[in-house]
Amino acid sequence: MYRKELFVFDRDRDHPMPAVIRNYKEEDFASLIGVQQECFPPPFPSELWWTREQLHNHVTLFPEGALCVEINGEVVGSMTGLLVDFDPDHPEHTWEEITDRGYIRNHNPNGNTLYVVDISIRPSFRKLGLGKWVMLSMYEVVVHKNLxxxxxxxxxxxxxxxxxxxxxxxxxQAVVKGELKDPVITFLLRCGRTPVKVVANYLEDEESCNYGTLMxxxxxxxG
Incomplete structure (x- = not known):
């Protein structure tokens, strides 16, 4: 199982804060649902927030892909993934299809790709760089499993x-060139992710006009 202890810094102050990144467990479910509610307020559909059944599947079917972040013992963020067998020549899919609507019952232990189901950090903790740290932790899972x-x-x-x-x-392309800044795509670029394809009707999301960018x-x- 995964556990990392580190110090993080508020961008506005040079004040180190201890943080822990670890696998989340059943006792964390209420906190994880609270994180979702804070991170994805309306008009984001509330039915897309985690349910206890989905979270149970995450920790049962692929616990290595269920990570959370703690500050002072409080769960302030999470990232979840599953394994899929991805074919770059046929990249089109929707979030619902590839994640089984977040239930990950289609998790493939022999898959070649760790697919991100979700990443979320409480808004009041976003100055600490926790999103990038948990993303880097998931990269370590990719390396560990030789994906x-x-x-x-x-x-x-x-x-x-x-x-x-x-x-x-x-x-x-405007975001990649730095002509525009997008809250999510720019963040993913800063984490080392690179664009693969823009997909229409990827997710029910008014702000994105239902588009998503595979990265x-x-x-x-x-190799």
Whole structure:
């Protein structure tokens, strides 16, 4: 099982804070659901917040892909994944299809790719860089299990402001070039993820106009 202890820093203060990244367990479920509610308020559909049944599947079917972040003993974020057998020549899919609507009953122990189901950090803790730290921890899981890549679909929550001016693909390129900043895509770029493809109707999400950008991190040790 996974456990990492480290110090994180508030961007506004040089004050180290101890943090722990570890596998989450059943006793963490209430806290994890609370994190979801804070991270994805309306208009994000509340039915997409975690349920206890989904979380139970995460810790039962693929516990290595169920990570949470603690500050002072409080769960303030999480990241969840499953293994899939991804074919780069046929990348089209929806979030619901590839994650089994978050239930991960389609987890494939022999899959070549760790697929990100979700990542969320409480808004009041986002200045600590915890999202990047938990992403790096999931990269370590990819290396440990000798997988091809980490892959996931990123929301594009800034796109609805530009949808009348440009296509989703043009919006992504503008973000990659640094001409625009997107809360999710820019964050993923900073974590070392690279774009694979823009997918229409990836997720029910008004801010993204239902688009998602598949973004990967390739295992540099694979082969």
């Amino acid at each position: 091809h890549r980490l892959l996931g679909g990123g929301r594009m929550p800034g796109y609805h402001k530009k949808a009348e001016e440009m296509t989703a693909e043009q919006y992504l 990967e991190w390739k295992n540099p040790f694979y």
